[in-house]
Amino acid sequence: MSDFREGVEAAIPAMRRYARALTRDAELADDLVQDTLVRALRSEHLFHGGDLRSWLYTILTNLNRNRLRSLARRPTITAIDDNDAPDMAGPEAGARDIERALATLVEDQRAALLLVVLEGLTYREVADVQGVPIGTVMSRLARARMQIKAYLDGKRPALRRVK
Amino acid sequence: MIDRNSPVTEDELHAYVDGELPADRRSAVEAWLASHPEQAARVAEWRTQADAIRARYGAVAAQPPSARFDLDKLTRSRRWWRAAAAAVLLATFAAGGAAGWLAHGASVAGPTPFESFTVEALTAHRLYIAEVRHPIEVRAGEQHLLPWLSRRVGTSLRAPELELFSLKLLGGRLLPGPNGPAALFMYEGPTGERYTIYCSREQEPRTALRYSIADQIAAVHWVEAEIGYVVSGPADRERLLRIAQAIYDQMENRPPTRSSDNRLISRRGT
Numbered sequence: 369m370s371d372f373r374e375g376v377e378a379a380i381p382a383m384r385r386y387a388r389a390l391t392r393d394a395e396l397a398d399d400l401v402q403d404t405l406v407r408a409l410r411s412e413h414l415f416h417g418g419d420l421r422s423w424l425y426t427i428l429t430n431l432n433r434n435r436l437r438s439l440a441r442r443p444t445i446t447a448i449d450d451n452d453a454p455d456m457a458g459p460e461a462g463a464r465d466i467e468r469a470l471a472t473l474v475e476d477q478r479a480a481l482l483l484v485v486l487e488g489l490t491y492r493e494v495a496d497v498q499g500v501p502i503g504t505v506m507s508r509l510a511r512a513r514m515q516i517k518a519y520l521d522g523k524r525p526a527l528r529r530v531k
Numbered sequence: 532m533i534d535r536n537s538p539v540t541e542d543e544l545h546a547y548v549d550g551e552l553p554a555d556r557r558s559a560v561e562a563w564l565a566s567h568p569e570q571a572a573r574v575a576e577w578r579t580q581a582d583a584i585r586a587r588y589g590a591v592a593a594q595p596p597s598a599r600f601d602l603d604k605l606t607r608s609r610r611w612w613r614a615a616a617a618a619v620l621l622a623t624f625a626a627g628g629a630a631g632w633l634a635h636g637a638s639v640a641g642p643t644p645f646e647s648f649t650v651e652a653l654t655a656h657r658l659y660i661a662e663v664r665h666p667i668e669v670r671a672g673e674q675h676l677l678p679w680l681s682r683r684v685g686t687s688l689r690a691p692e693l694e695l696f697s698l699k700l701l702g703g704r705l706l707p708g709p710n711g712p713a714a715l716f717m718y719e720g721p722t723g724e725r726y727t728i729y730c731s732r733e734q735e736p737r738t739a740l741r742y743s744i745a746d747q748i749a750a751v752h753w754v755e756a757e758i759g760y761v762v763s764g765p766a767d768r769e770r771l772l773r774i775a776q777a778i779y780d781q782m783e784n785r786p787p788t789r790s791s792d793n794r795l796i797s798r799r800g801t
Contacts, residue, residue: 481584510545517580
């Protein structure tokens with residue numbers, strides 16, 4: 369197997385993790401990973417060295433953005449009484465809270481935060497993946513963190529601070 | 532937020548948490564944090580968030596490999612050709628503009644009137660919540676707001692009271708809707724989050740409540756007495772449902788129509 373293919377294969381677990389956090393949907397996430405792999409393999413000739421993982425994250429991030437754009441044209445509509453999960457407490461709730469908090473973020477902010485805290489990319493690498501200056505990455509991170517805090521504070525009204 | 536003259540910047544705090552701070556600044560930031568408990572608490576909060584994210588999704592990377600990701604198989608799969616087809620479609624779109632878009636739209640079933648109504652409302656929502664200076668046309672305090680919008684939409688509208696959710700009515704505006712004039716009411720919460728209520732004539736007399744979500748914006752849509760309502764806001768499902776329920780109750784509670792059946796709750800019970 370070529371170095372390129374080996375590198376791609378080694379990156380699959382991390383891509384699945386990132387895609388899952390990005391979409392919060394196991395099936396969608398694996399679809400995204402599969403599409404990313406197909407694009408990557410087809411575009412091998414476009415990869416001119418550099419960090420392979422960042423390159424793959426870039427493809428995945430862009431594919432997800434395209435997906436959201438087409439979704440925006442046609443919202444998914446569900447009946448309210450179909451899947452109205454009751455509120456639960458316990459250890460499940462913490463995991464669900466962070467999941468929902470992530471869901472409230474703007475796509476670019478969520479991607480920036482996940483690439484840094486979950487995937488361990490440097491600010492420079494995230495800037496390359498998102499095609500923006502480092503300053504933009506930093507403001508996305510700051511906003512994402514602020515928004516998550518606001519969301520979680522809202523979930524715990526008893527602990528809310530009076531400003 | 533940190534004040535401007537602080538020896539440690541906001542960016543440095545993030546860089547500190549993310550291990551991006553140059554070694555020579557680390558101890559300076561640490562010392563500063565030791566004497567600024569409020570900032571230290573924010574830093575701790577960010578760490579907790581990061582831990583929660585890793586705890587929630589870390590295990591995904593340890594899942595057994597899936598046959599779907601076999602690279603040799605993938606290069607021979609249908610998806611390979613679909614990706615190629617998508618590339619062609621994209622090129623058509625770029626070259627043909629509207630023609631490409633129509634070709635794309637024709638390949639999927641057209642939206643139902645109910646969907647179109649929701650899309651119109653979401654488009655208005657997205658457009659106007661982003662406005663800093665002119666999110667609305669007529670302010671909440673102005674007496675003619677409701678009579679004016681009611682007359683144009685053709686029904687007696689009221690702007691629901693949402694203080695319970697810390698939402699304040701900013702005002703409203705008139706818009707072209709799918710079946711005639713539409714009214715858009717905008718509300719704002721303490722952290723600047725905005726909700727809108729879009730009302731206009733609908734073709735159906737009455738529908739159940741529907742929840743939809745697209746790109747971080749969620750909406751609850753229903754039709755009552757041939758008037759469609761779409762409540763849109765940030766994608767926090769439970770909160771939006773509670774708000775929509777409150778709006779529904781207040782909108783439908785006007786005399787002397789039917790008894791105030793609590794549709795959301797009663798539907799749940801069946």
